Amino acid sequence: MLGLTIREVSQAFREGRISPTELCRKCLNRIKKSRHLNAYITVTEELAMKQAQEAEGRFQSGTPRGPLDGIPFAMKDNFCTENIETTCASKMLKGYRPPFNATVVQKLLDQGAVLLGKTNMDEFAMGSGSTDGAFGPVRNPWSYSTSYRDQCGQEADSDWAISGGSSGGSAVAVASLSSFLALGSDTGGSTRNPAAHCGLVGLKPTYGLLSRHGLIPLVNSLDVPGIMTRSAQEAATVLGVLQGQDVKDSTTVCHPADQSDLPDDIDITKLHIGIPKEYHAPGLMPETVALWGRVADLLERAGARVELVSLPHTQYSIVCYRVLCAAEVASNMARFDGLEYGHRSGIASSTEALYASTRHEGFNDVVRGRILSGNYFLLKRNYQRYFVKAQQVRRLIADDFSQVFRSGVHILLTPTTLTDAPSHAHFIQENNQTRSLQEDVFTQPANLAGIPAVTVPTALSQRGLPISLQLIGAALQDRKLLTVAKWLEKQLAFPRIQLPWDTAEEEGVGEGRLAGRERSSAV
Numbered sequence: 001m002l003g004l005t006i007r008e009v010s011q012a013f014r015e016g017r018i019s020p021t022e023l024c025r026k027c028l029n030r031i032k033k034s035r036h037l038n039a040y041i042t043v044t045e046e047l048a049m050k051q052a053q054e055a056e057g058r059f060q061s062g063t064p065r066g067p068l069d070g071i072p073f074a075m076k077d078n079f080c081t082e083n084i085e086t087t088c089a090s091k092m093l094k095g096y097r098p099p100f101n102a103t104v105v106q107k108l109l110d111q112g113a114v115l116l117g118k119t120n121m122d123e124f125a126m127g128s129g130s131t132d133g134a135f136g137p138v139r140n141p142w143s144y145s146t147s148y149r150d151q152c153g154q155e156a157d158s159d160w161a162i163s164g165g166s167s168g169g170s171a172v173a174v175a176s177l178s179s180f181l182a183l184g185s186d187t188g189g190s191t192r193n194p195a196a197h198c199g200l201v202g203l204k205p206t207y208g209l210l211s212r213h214g215l216i217p218l219v220n221s222l223d224v225p226g227i228m229t230r231s232a233q234e235a236a237t238v239l240g241v242l243q244g245q246d247v248k249d250s251t252t253v254c255h256p257a258d259q260s261d262l263p264d265d266i267d268i269t270k271l272h273i274g275i276p277k278e279y280h281a282p283g284l285m286p287e288t289v290a291l292w293g294r295v296a297d298l299l300e301r302a303g304a305r306v307e308l309v310s311l312p313h314t315q316y317s318i319v320c321y322r323v324l325c326a327a328e329v330a331s332n333m334a335r336f337d338g339l340e341y342g343h344r345s346g347i348a349s350s351t352e353a354l355y356a357s358t359r360h361e362g363f364n365d366v367v368r369g370r371i372l373s374g375n376y377f378l379l380k381r382n383y384q385r386y387f388v389k390a391q392q393v394r395r396l397i398a399d400d401f402s403q404v405f406r407s408g409v410h411i412l413l414t415p416t417t418l419t420d421a422p423s424h425a426h427f428i429q430e431n432n433q434t435r436s437l438q439e440d441v442f443t444q445p446a447n448l449a450g451i452p453a454v455t456v457p458t459a460l461s462q463r464g465l466p467i468s469l470q471l472i473g474a475a476l477q478d479r480k481l482l483t484v485a486k487w488l489e490k491q492l493a494f495p496r497i498q499l500p501w502d503t504a505e506e507e508g509v510g511e512g513r514l515a516g517r518e519r520s521s522a523v
Contacts, residue, residue, distance in 0.1 A: 001026055002177040003496065006071055006234045009180065013059050013070050020059065020070030024052035024114055027072045030178040031116065033501050037139045037163075039172035041077050042085050043117040048072065051114045058112065067237050067260065069112030074173040074182040077118040078125055079105055079225075080214040084115075088216055089133030090123045092342040092362030102214020103246050104183060104225050111241055116179055119169030125185055125218045126329070126366050128193055128439035129427050130168025134364070138168035140197060140421050140465070141176040146498045147464035161421035161465055164194030164439070167226065171198040174228050175497060181238055184226045187218045188321055189416075189443025191226025192455040192470060197421035199457040199466035199497065201485060203227040203235045204443075206475050207450035208253040210239075211246035219328040222321075222447045232485035235454070236262050239478060258479040266487045269303030274409035278314040281441050285419040287461050292415055295458060295469055298491060299413070309409060311400040316393050317445045323377055323390035324448075329367075330374025336362060398449040405474040411484055412472040415442050416455040420465035442470060452478040456485045457494040466494075 001009075001018060012018040028045055055070035064070070075081060078088045080098035087093045101109065109115065122132045130138035142148055143161035163172050167184025171194035174182050184191040186204040195202025203226060210225045217223055225242070229235045240260035245252045275296055280289070300306045338344040338358030345357035359368070377386040404412070418438060430438075446453040453472045461467050469488075473481045 002030060005231060006067065006180050006229075006237060009071060010064075010067055010069070014064070020052040020055040020114065021049065023070070024048050024072055024116075027116055027178050030176070034141070034176045034178060034499075037141055037172050037176055038120055038136050039138055039169045039176065039178070040074070040117045041087060041089065041120050041135050041169070044084060044115055047084070048114050048116050051109075051112075055112045055114065065110070065112040066241065067111075068108065068241060070114060071180050072114045072116050073108055074116050074119050074170055074179040075105060076121055076167050076170045076182070076184045078121065078185055078216045079183065080216065081105055081115070081118065084118065086118065086216070087134070088124045089121045089135055090362065090364070090367070091134050092336050094134070094343065096342070098214070100214065103211035103248060104242050105214065107242050116173075119167070119173055119182060121169055122166035122366070123364050124216075124333070124367055125166040125187060125190055126370060127165045128189070129162040130165035130194065131162060131424065131428060132364060132366050137424060138163040138165075138172050139424075140164075141172055141499060142199060142421070142465050142497060144499055145464065146500070147460060147495070149464075151462060151464035159423045159425055162197065162424055162427050164197035164417070164421060166190040167228070168194045170228055171195050171200055171202070174198070174200055174230060176499065177497075180229075181234060182228045184228060185215055185218070186224050186226035186447065187222045188325065188440045188447050191228060192416055192443050192453060193439055195228050196416035196455045196457070196468035196470075197466060199468070199494065200228050200230060201232050201235050201457070202455045203239065203478070203482065204446060204453045205239060205243070205478050206253075206452045207447075208251050209243050209255060209452075209476065209478065211244075211249040211252050213246055213248040217328075217332050219325050220332070221324070221328065224447075232454070232456070232482045232489055233262050236260055236479065236482045239482070253476075255476055262479070262483050262486050266483055268299065268487060271299070271304040271484065272408050272410045273299055273304050273306045274309035274404055274412045275306065276311045276314065276412055276414060277308050278311050279414045279442060281418065283418045283438065284415060285461075288415050288419065288467055291458055291467055292413070292469060295488070295492075296413060307409075309404050309407075309412070311397075311404065311445070313393065313396040313400050314445055317397050317448055318441060320390045320393040320397065321440070321444045321448060323386050324394065326370045326374035327377045327387050327390075328374070329370045330378060333363070333367065333371050394448050397445055401445075401449045401451055401472075401474075410473070410477075411481065414470045414472065416468045416470040417442065420461040420463060420467055446472050451475050452481055454481045454485050456488050458488070458492050460495060
């Protein structure tokens with residue numbers, strides 16, 4: 001049951017073969033079984049069952065609200081949820097219960113979707129491993145799978161793999177089959193990175209296509225709500241529900257909604273694919289390089305035109321991103337002072353002492369470090385040298401993408417991450433900033449340009465962990481990206497995860513739907 005697609009579940013609801021309350025109960029049981037993965041900060045069990053019962057009543061009366069009615073979902077803990085604790089995985093916001101829902105949350109609830117809970121993350125979304133939150137690290141379910149244990153010849157608990165970040169909890173919720181979809185935020189790759197490490201489709205929509213209202217900001221000019229699902233078609237369904245202009249977010253764009261259903265018959269022969277030469281970055285895993293080439297060859301054999309292209313300013317994007325990110329972090333975090341918002345220290349001998357002790361107690365080293373860096377970049381003597389220059393470089397990076405797409409290229413094919421998911425022991429040897437620089441090298445240019453990108457799982461590495469590739473398109477070409485992603489899914493047949501606590505009944509395994517398939521050799 002938990003391994004069915006959203007469309008299959010919706011059809012089963014209509015035919016009475018599954019009830020929303022039965023499915024919700026199984027998801028909640030799954031969360032309990034996979035508690036060691038640490039995917040959730042808050043589980044809204046009572047609310048979820050209540051919402052599932054309401055959905056069941058609508059199906060019984062023949063009045064379902066839409067394709068997501070009764071479908072369980074999870075939400076990253078930096079989206080506001082009415083009267084549900086929203087912490088950003090930080091001590092600073094522990095106990096905070098917003099009086100309203102984020103727009104994307106409300107749209108899902110209006111569709112009848114069932115909220116299972118709030119997912120774990122890096123504190124205030126600052127990180128690329130989901131290892132730096134106040135509630136502990138998130139574990140990648142693939143490091144507990146049969147394929148991982150077979151390849152590594154060791155128990156996963158001895159050296160488990162990270163989930164990626166900062167939306168690691170949302171990715172693990174979907175990958176471990178406790179949720180059918182989840183939302184994260186994507187500032188420099190925080191949706192695509194964990195989706196890649198956990199074998200999911202992760203969509204970073206065009207900036208402004210989805211409302212940011214109610215998303216506690218990291219970098220306002222880069223943040224977008226991201227979608228994580230098990231297939232491109234499901235991502236398209238969720239995108240169709242969430243997109244649209246919002247009077248509460250002036251950055252949203254008015255764009256006519258596309259059909260949620262992606263075509264089954266996809267003509268690849270008219271597709272022009274670009275391979276950016278600058279994405280052959282140092283540290284790129286040989287397996288990823290080989291897979292990248294094989295998928296490019298697969299597209300070319302199918303009739304697509306594939307050629308090498310250049311994005312010359314990509315080499316400066318990481319530095320540009322770090323300056324802009326730190327500057328906006330310093331601005332956004334200023335509100336958490338112990339008086340207006342968040343945690344308040346008991347040390348209050350003076351206003352300055354209250355500010356200092358509150359922020360020291362409430363923020364971890366990563367957040368404090370970015371605040372300090374951002375304030376340095378924004379000093380009057382440094383403003384032109386750092387912040388303004390970074391904005392100018394950002395324009396050059398965006399122009400590079402625009403020029404490539406104007407030349408006739410429809411989609412860029414790139415890696416998503418340098419390697420498969422690192423082990424936790426290896427990952428924590430580096431400091432957070434170094435790790436983020438390495439992990440975001442392929443993802444953050446799309447945020448700087450405001451264009452859509454989607455990561456697609458393609459194969460398992462020799463370690464039995466997912467390797468994914470990324471598709472990048474021009475602004476508002478989200479549907480085209482997902483259409484090509486769907487074609488790749490059919491060709492690559494990425495294997496289904498098999499976890500030790502799986503049962504055929506939970507997964508919905510039947511004829512033609514086998515868990516633990518052999519590693520794909522389609523490419």
